[in-house]
């Protein structure tokens with residue numbers, strides 16, 4: 001019998017139910033079949049194995065060391081002290097730590113099969129959920145991290161929540177599998193923090209989801225909201241982006257971008273990263289309806305035969321931006337749409353350190369190395385520090401898109417207490433740590449040992465590389481320059497490397513493809529500079545380029561602009577043109593490859 005396709009598995013799943021309840025009740029095995037893993041993703045979990053011990057276990061003819069990763073969704077990265085502490089407690093059921101994600105969620109790794117249900121129950125009882133954190137549905141919606149108390153920030157946060165609620169998949173399967181359906185419901189409903197939208201979604205009968213239908217979307221779907229000039233959510237990398245247009249201090253409407261996405265496969269020319277393009281502008285009242293029209297257009301027109309080409313970016317490319325716009329508008333009778341407004345962003349960086357919120361309170365954005373909330377031996381005790389802040393000061397947190405953590409709503413009278421707790425746990429503010437500006441924003445995806453797709457290290461490699469790159473930056477007097485370094489362990493692009501100034505994309509152990517020439521603003525794709533560099537090569541290769549920048553830059557010119565002026569074209573092209581640039585570079589590279597082969 002041929003293997004069922006993902007589409008067939010979803011169709012036959014009865015509202016993503018499958019056999020998950022039975023398989024998780026069966027304690028005789030440490031893992032579930034691969035078909036079920038596909039369904040499990042929609043419930044916010046992945047089956048993984050510890051790759052550090054895979055080869056050794058294989059040698060000893062032992063099964064893989066199976067476990068599960070669980071991803072919690074939090075629109076705009078918002079999490080209360082109580083929710084944080086529930087996750088902190090759950091670390092004991094996982095690898096003893098948690099990972100802030102660059103979509104402002106939280107991941108727990110290493111949960112054993114027998115413990116998964118309890119962990120998901122606890123996440124749900126915190127008022128958050130794992131529903132739709134992964135899978136072929138709308139994922140965690142990103143929003144501006146800074147908790148500024150003005151009408152515009154309030155509206156963008158409201159929008160991330162409205163989007164999250166509208167696009168939850170609906171089926172009683174989630175409650176039945178993880179929450180024992182009716183049996184747990186009294187608790188689940190009484191809990192004041194339970195998210196009412198999640199509760200409603202889990203009460204829906206399984207089957208024909210009102211938005212997703214029976215086979216859900218062709219592929220994952222990502223949405224982010226950004227307030228100019230801060231592009232912390234990396235809006236051009238999203239399937240759909242929203243940018244408010246502000247009139248007299250309030251939001252009049254949103255410009256909507258479509259078709260961003262970074263996944264690609266080495267050597268498969270039909271796959272590639274794209275930056276999103278502006279689609280249209282719409283008044284605030286219609287924004288979520290327009291979003292639904294985009295999601296259903298993708299549901300109906302996305303590629304369902306080839307998953308590698310199933311993201312919205314390929315649908316937009318194949319229909320053309322105008323064709324896609326016409327499709328979306330045809331689903332919006334009576335809603336007036338307008339040409340997109342011009343967008344202008346400065347940076348994808350977080351604003352680290354202490355800041356005023358605008359309501360008399362403060363927020364403190366703490367640098368977290370690679371987003372890993374752990375107590376490091378001889379290093380920062382992130383887990384203990386944030387747990388103490390949550391329990392003693394009851395302050396909410398915000399996960400930033402650069403995997404740092406904001407402590408929000410701080411009374412100025414609490415500032416010293418926060419600083420004292422951070423210092424006592426070895427956490428130094430990034431400015432005081434002597435980090436270069438590049439170091440503060442450098443990010444790596446998770447990769448080994450948990451990610452099943454990793455071809456090289458990433459989270460465990462980038463800090464060491466930055467230890468070598470930091471002195472080069474300092475020596476060249478570039479320590480305060482905005483330069484974006486990002487790394488991933490494979491071409492899927494989780495660390496968003498393709499719009500970085502320097503992007504390292506894993507190919508094999510200790511080997512990365514090196515991309516150069518994206519932009520700290522997030523609005524330009526990088527081009528392939530070296531198809532394979534080792535960890536030992538990277539500092540030298542980076543130095544060569546930084547030396548050229550230092551020698552050739554004009555006064556005040558940042559790295560991205562220097563690269564755009566001298567290496568790309570005379571003028572920086574509009575964001576939507578950069579994919580052509582990449583294609584040209586890919587063609588050049590293909591030529592080089594042919595030369596090498598010859």
Ligand code: SRM
Nearest residue numbers: 101102103105261262263444445446450451452492493494
């Ligand atoms: Fe990702 C798959 C981790 C953000 C593109 N991603 C994975 C998996 C689940 C591996 C797997 O499928 O077996 C990784 C789990 C590793 C682990 O052990 O934890 C994984 N992705 C992550 C996170 C944790 C990386 C991080 O540094 O924070 C991010 C979780 C975000 C969240 O909370 O939802 C994460 N992934 C991204 C991003 C960036 C973003 O969304 O802003 C991208 C590029 C943007 C995009 O989607 O185009 C991204 N992940 C992918 C892809 C390629 C998708 C494609 O279109 O081809 C895969 C593989 C797949 O889907 O087949 C993938």
Ligand code: SF4
Nearest residue numbers: 445451454489490494
């Ligand atoms: Fe895993 Fe690749 Fe994503 Fe890194 S980029 S987390 S290696 S899938």
